[in-house]
Amino acid sequence: VEASIPEPQRDAWKKFQAKPFVSKDDFEKEVVRHVETTLARSMFNCDETAAYAAASLAFRDRLITEWNRTQQRQTFADTKRVYYLSLEFLMGRALDNAMLNVGLKNVAKEGLSELGFRIEDIINQEHDAALGNGGLGRLAACFLDSMASLNFPAWGYGLRYKYGIFKQEIVDGYQVEVPDYWLDFNPWEFPRHDIVVDVQFYGGVRKYQDEVGKNVAVWEGGEIVKATAYDVPIPGFDTPTTNNMRLWSSKAASGEFDFQKFNSGDYESSVADQQRAETISAVLYPNDNLDRGKELRLKQQYFWVAASLYDIVRRFKKSKRAWSEFPDQIAIQLNDTHPTLAIVELQRILIDMEGLDWDEAWTIVTNTFGYTNHTVLPEALEKWSVPLFQNLLPRHLQIIYDINMFFLQSVERKFPGDRDMLARVSIIEESQPKMVRMAFLAIVGSHKVNGVAELHSDLIKTTIFKDFVKIFGPDKFTNVTNGITPRRWLHQANPRLSELIASKTGGLGFLKDLNVLNELEKFADDKAFKKEWAEIKYANKVRLAKYIKSTTGVTVNPAALFDIQVKRIHEYKRQQLNIFGVIHRYLTIKAMTPEQRKKLAPRVSIFGGKAAPGYWMAKTIIHLINNVGAVVNKDPDVGDLLKVIFLEDYNVSKAEIITPASDVSEHISTAGTEASGTSNMKFVLNGGLIIGTCDGANIEITREIGENNIFLFGNLAEDVEDLRHTHNYGSHTLDPDLVKVFDLIKSNAFGDAGAFGALTGSIEDHGDYYLVSDDFHSYIQTQTLVDEAYKNQEEWITKTILSVARMGFFSSDRCINEYAEMIWNVEPLPVEKGSGLGKEE
Ligand code: GL2
Numbered sequence: 001v002e003a004s005i006p007e008p009q010r011d012a013w014k015k016f017q018a019k020p021f022v023s024k025d026d027f028e029k030e031v032v033r034h035v036e037t038t039l040a041r042s043m044f045n046c047d048e049t050a051a052y053a054a055a056s057l058a059f060r061d062r063l064i065t066e067w068n069r070t071q072q073r074q075t076f077a078d079t080k081r082v083y084y085l086s087l088e089f090l091m092g093r094a095l096d097n098a099m100l101n102v103g104l105k106n107v108a109k110e111g112l113s114e115l116g117f118r119i120e121d122i123i124n125q126e127h128d129a130a131l132g133n134g135g136l137g138r139l140a141a142c143f144l145d146s147m148a149s150l151n152f153p154a155w156g157y158g159l160r161y162k163y164g165i166f167k168q169e170i171v172d173g174y175q176v177e178v179p180d181y182w183l184d185f186n187p188w189e190f191p192r193h194d195i196v197v198d199v200q201f202y203g204g205v206r207k208y209q210d211e212v213g214k215n216v217a218v219w220e221g222g223e224i225v226k227a228t229a230y231d232v233p234i235p236g237f238d239t240p241t242t243n244n245m246r247l248w249s250s251k252a253a254s255g256e257f258d259f260q261k262f263n264s265g266d267y268e269s270s271v272a273d274q275q276r277a278e279t280i281s282a283v284l285y286p287n288d289n290l291d292r293g294k295e296l297r298l299k300q301q302y303f304w305v306a307a308s309l310y311d312i313v314r315r316f317k318k319s320k321r322a323w324s325e326f327p328d329q330i331a332i333q334l335n336d337t338h339p340t341l342a343i344v345e346l347q348r349i350l351i352d353m354e355g356l357d358w359d360e361a362w363t364i365v366t367n368t369f370g371y372t373n374h375t376v377l378p379e380a381l382e383k384w385s386v387p388l389f390q391n392l393l394p395r396h397l398q399i400i401y402d403i404n405m406f407f408l409q410s411v412e413r414k415f416p417g418d419r420d421m422l423a424r425v426s427i428i429e430e431s432q433p434k435m436v437r438m439a440f441l442a443i444v445g446s447h448k449v450n451g452v453a454e455l456h457s458d459l460i461k462t463t464i465f466k467d468f469v470k471i472f473g474p475d476k477f478t479n480v481t482n483g484i485t486p487r488r489w490l491h492q493a494n495p496r497l498s499e500l501i502a503s504k505t506g507g508l509g510f511l512k513d514l515n516v517l518n519e520l521e522k523f524a525d526d527k528a529f530k531k532e533w534a535e536i537k538y539a540n541k542v543r544l545a546k547y548i549k550s551t552t553g554v555t556v557n558p559a560a561l562f563d564i565q566v567k568r569i570h571e572y573k574r575q576q577l578n579i580f581g582v583i584h585r586y587l588t589i590k591a592m593t594p595e596q597r598k599k600l601a602p603r604v605s606i607f608g609g610k611a612a613p614g615y616w617m618a619k620t621i622i623h624l625i626n627n628v629g630a631v632v633n634k635d636p637d638v639g640d641l642l643k644v645i646f647l648e649d650y651n652v653s654k655a656e657i658i659t660p661a662s663d664v665s666e667h668i669s670t671a672g673t674e675a676s677g678t679s680n681m682k683f684v685l686n687g688g689l690i691i692g693t694c695d696g697a698n699i700e701i702t703r704e705i706g707e708n709n710i711f712l713f714g715n716l717a718e719d720v721e722d723l724r725h726t727h728n729y730g731s732h733t734l735d736p737d738l739v740k741v742f743d744l745i746k747s748n749a750f751g752d753a754g755a756f757g758a759l760t761g762s763i764e765d766h767g768d769y770y771l772v773s774d775d776f777h778s779y780i781q782t783q784t785l786v787d788e789a790y791k792n793q794e795e796w797i798t799k800t801i802l803s804v805a806r807m808g809f810f811s812s813d814r815c816i817n818e819y820a821e822m823i824w825n826v827e828p829l830p831v832e833k834g835s836g837l838g839k840e841e
Contacts, residue, residue, distance in 0.1 A: 020062040027104070027111040030058035051117045052095070052125035055108060056187040059098045063233040064190065066242040073831065074153040078319065080328060080826045082147065082154040083312055085342060086335035087304065088137030088284070089144070089158050089245060090165075091129040091232075092488070092652025094188045095122070100492055101149075101235040127182045128651050130164035131247075133288040134568040135482075135678050136374050138652065139452075140335055142678075142812040145485040148236030148243040149512070150816055151828040157308040159300060160189075160230045160247035163283040168610045168649040173626035173751075177286075177613050188232050189247070195229035197307040198253065201299065205395045217352055219395040224253040225277045227307035237487045237511060240831055248307045252277035287612045288568040289380040295388055302393060305342045313349055323356060327367035331824035334371045334446070337382045337438035343369055343445030344396045347403070352395070358402070370823040371442040371449050372480075373460055375675050377572065381464070382438040383429065389436055400436060404428055407444050411471055425467045443468050443476075448823045452482045453676035453697040455717065480819055481700055482676040483812035486514050489682045493656040496536045497687065501804075504529070515808035524801045534797050537663075537687055544661035548606075548645055554633055557640045560602035561790050563691075564683070565666035566650050566658055569611040569618040572673040576759060577772050578607070578666055579625050581779055582644055583741045583750075586632050589641050597641060601787045604643045608650035608658065620759045622646065627750040655679070662688035663796075664711070664786055668779070670770045671695045672717030681810040687800040691782060693775070701810070705803040711789075713782035714775040723774055727767045734764060735776040 005013055021027050034054035035041050041050050074081065099105040109119040132138060140156065147154035166177040203222025210216050232245040252274040279296065280303050316329060334340060343365055350361035375381070389397045404427040415421050427444065429435040443449050443465060451457030457479030461469050469477055491498040491511055502508050504523060510516035523529040541558040548556055565578050582605050589597065607625050611618030629644035647654065665683040667674070667690055674696040684690060684701060691711040692698040702710050715723060726732065734742075742760050746753045763772050790796055808814075820826050 018061065018065045020065050021058070022104070022107070024107045024111045024114075027058060027107055028115055030061065031055055031111065031115060034058060048117065048121050048125050051112065051115070052122045053185060053187060055112060055122055056095050056126070059095065059102075059104075059108075060187050060233070062102065063098060063235050063242055066235070066240050067231075067233040067244065069240065070242045070831075071244070074829060077153070077829050078329075079153060079829060080824070081330060082152060082820075082824050082826055083308070083330065083332045084140065084143060084147070084154060084156045084335065085305070085308060085332060085339035086137070086140040086156060086158055087301070087338040088132030088335075089129075089140050089156060089247075090132030090134070090137035090652060091141045092656070093123065093126040093128055094232075095126055096492055097145075097488060098235055101145075101237045101487060103238060126653075127184075127186075128164075128653050129182065129186075129188070130180055130651055131158065131161050131284055133165055133284070133286065135676070136288075136336060139482055139678060139812075141652075142483065142485040142488070143816060144234045144243065144245060145237070145487060146483075146812040146816040148234045148241050149239060149485075149487070150813055151236065151239055151241045151830055152243075152816065152820060152826060153829050154243055154826075156234070156243075156245040157304070157311075158245065158247050159281050159284075159304050160249040161281060161284040162249075162278075165284055165286055165610065165651075166613070170622070170626060170646060170648050173623050173630065175611055175619050175622050190231045190233075192229040192231055195311070197227040197229075197248075197310045198224045199227050199303050199306045200224055201302070201392055203394065205398060217395060217398065219352070225280060225303060226251045226253050227303060229307075229311070238508075239833065241829075246308070246311070248281065248304055250277050250280035250303060286610070287614075289375055289377050289570060289572075290612060290615070291380055291382045292614075293382075293384065293388075295392065298384055298388065298392060301338055302341050302345075302396075305339050305345055308339075309342055309345050309349065313346075323350065323354065323360070323364060326364045330368055331826055332369050333819070333824070334369060334442055336372065336374045337442050340371075340382075340438045340442040340445070341393075341396065343441065344399050344403070347399055347445075348395060351399075358406075362403075362406075366445055366447050369442075369446040370819075371446040373439065373449060373451055373456075373465075373675075376456070376459055376464055377673065383435040384438065386428065386434040386436060397436075400427060400441065403441070403444060414471060421467060425471065439464070440468075443472075447476070448478060449476060450478045450480045450823065451675065452480065453700060454479055454481060455672070455694075455699055456675040456696060459672060459717070478822055480815050480822070481809075482678050482681070482697060483810045483815040484678055484681045484685070485812045486511050486685065488656070489659065490685055493682075494536075494540065494660040494686050496539065497533075497660065500529075500532055500536060512813070513808075514811035514813065517805050517808050520801055520805035524798045524805070530794075530797045530801070533687065533801060534793070537660075537800075540660040540686075541663075544606075544657060547657055548647070551648060552645060554629075554643060554645060556604045556643045556645065557602055560604045560640060560643070561663045561786070562604050562606060562661055563664045563666065563786075564606045564608075564658060564662040564688075565668075566606070566608035566647070566655065567677075567679055569609045569615075569621055571617055571621075571762075571770050572669055574668050574670060574770055574772060575607060575609070575621050575625070576763075576770075577668055577775065577779060578605070579621065579628060579644075580738060580741045580772070580776065581783060582632075582642070583628060583744060584737055584780055585642055585783070586628070586635075586638065587740060587744060589638055590635075600641055601790045602640045602642070603787075604645060606645045606647060606658070608647035608654070610650065617758060617762065620756060624745075624750065624756055624759065631750055655682070659683055659688075660686040662686070663790065664689050664691055666690075667692035667695070667698055668714070668775075669693055669695045670720065670775075671715055672720050673770075681807065684803050685807045685810070687804055689786075689796075689799060689803065691779075691786060697810075701807075704809050705806045709799045709803045711782050711786055713778040715771060715778075720771065723771055724767065724769060727769075732768065732773075734773045737780060738763075738773050738776045 031054045034057040099108050112119050144156050164180045167180050169176045201222050206218045227248040230247045234243040346365050350356045427440045451460050461477050505516050505519045545556050545558045625646050632644050659682045662683050665688050667680040671693050677696040693714040
């Protein structure tokens, strides 16, 4: 439908176009207007929740104005766009970020203060948008920030889960999950009730030859679910560019409910249909690095992919270009294998709906997609059972079989007679039942495959995807080391540090080119600078200590060494190594004379992170940490020398308080298991040091900041396999210090030892797959080095300054530029500052 306003009337539109506020007075006017009209309240009835709502709506209005202009500009320019498909976007809070990115936080602060509110209290009203599990989802959020800040025409596509990652409560030392219903009031989304896509499931395929003898496949029957678009504006930093994140929400096709069933008296089942459709986008699967193969998850994936591709193809068709130009106009990045069905769906659209032949379509498809792998853990690699696929997506399964047939034929031509190779690389695993290997499908259907840190990208080429390197050649595989946005993770989380850096480097330019941080090297020995630097760290620790007091009741000394491990709880991330180390420290303190105790640096061991609800071992680790804390924290022999804290419900907004407060953070995964890690980058950028293994991005962090500025320990990735082999087939004697730790646990010192039997048993009796015992000695020794190093504060501070100065590489802006150049082949669309603010284009 033609919906644009005719030429003669456009002047009136232009005259009355919305003008985003820039002054304090205009901001206040907007807040008051929203309180009094949108919220129907008044100055006699305006609490912090209402003030938050009104301030957010004022900023939302502003963002959507820029959003509209950005979309127009990008449409007119008609250049290539990026679509980032991710099942997870772990955005955290939006208000603070929006205020900082548009450069109006001070305006808002003063405005709110004049209206009777403290900006911090208002910011704290916001519920995190927690549509992700951990690093993978947060990476997608950092990428959106960078793509907008660098002016790339780019959209994110995801699902609008009604429930994000669960809220974690700790009850009697155990994790309890509480649903995260976050949509009660969400001012940051725009429902697009006019953008609705029908998505088909189930049914069957009818094949026939048409008049000219062409094979035709028709997917018919089954059921239809409606996808409604919800748009979330993504403001770039210091640029008018405001990109879009489009999230899909599911609804039954029959509207409210099925009236026929209703009228025939079957009210309950008509509502049930509605409910079933809504279930698709109801809840985020809470597993990190684990695939469980549930049908509803496959439904989520297809629902999201089908709606997104329909939208992308519709937009392309408006341009009236030839199909062959599709990859010149569109790059689609697959964030892990979750959206791999997009490859099949685009092939289906092109051959079944648009009538292209297979080869022509397949060339378009493979030139369009790029695939990012985020893990080598076997339990995380997605596989779908063929019978399940057959039932839910019969036409897609046929296309997958055809993709596989053509692929295997090409392999056969290249490696004649190598049947083992064919079996190894087949997209269909010949198991019982047969399984579709999604990573293989993603590789075959993309033109580039990347890992997320150098070690990881090497590992995928030499292990899980080795055969594909032989088949496609090494150039198809590349590395883009992860990064983080310095806007949220420095400027927003650590405003004082950001301000200090700005004062020494000539303003906020470092937030756009993080390599500017290099200029800090010259202050590494500057007395006055170091003093300020240390004061900021101390203030951030005081802030965290207050938070710890208010949430756990435990008093911690901000002068103690803060040792932090916050991330999803997982055996491969080895929180168990950390807590066993804490118990070892406890034993050591207990055995010390008062004189010896005086020489020890006091330490606060801080843990945080969620366990997947079905991951028993991870929950056991949480239980142990809490029980150790309960004993240690009240032991008078120990006092301030050791405190053990478990912070409940770790999430993005809490990370913003926790990250700036570390002296040391722990990134201690078994070598070769953590693809990259990104919180390691955040901690160093905030002036903390790392104790870590030679894994993921730790290795590149070491290369950048220098090995004197990081505490590395443990076995190397190349030795892990041999060690596991010896555990299982050779002799496996545990580290003697670890045995003492286990003995203490077994003496019921931390409650009934039976509760921890599986955890100690996995190491003693079941092969110690994650090498806890092998790395224990090295870990303890390195922690002692940390103690020693911390005593020399002058040197310590210098190390942290040099580290920050050398972190420029880890900006997500650098990553996005690498993706743009190596994978997407897209250019930014530059925009003059201020050009979007009510001026003509
Ligand atoms: C992860 C990796 O485990 C993590 O090391 C990496 O930093 C992120 C982002 O690339 O991806 N892979 C994965 O499945 N999850 C991750 O966090 N959930």
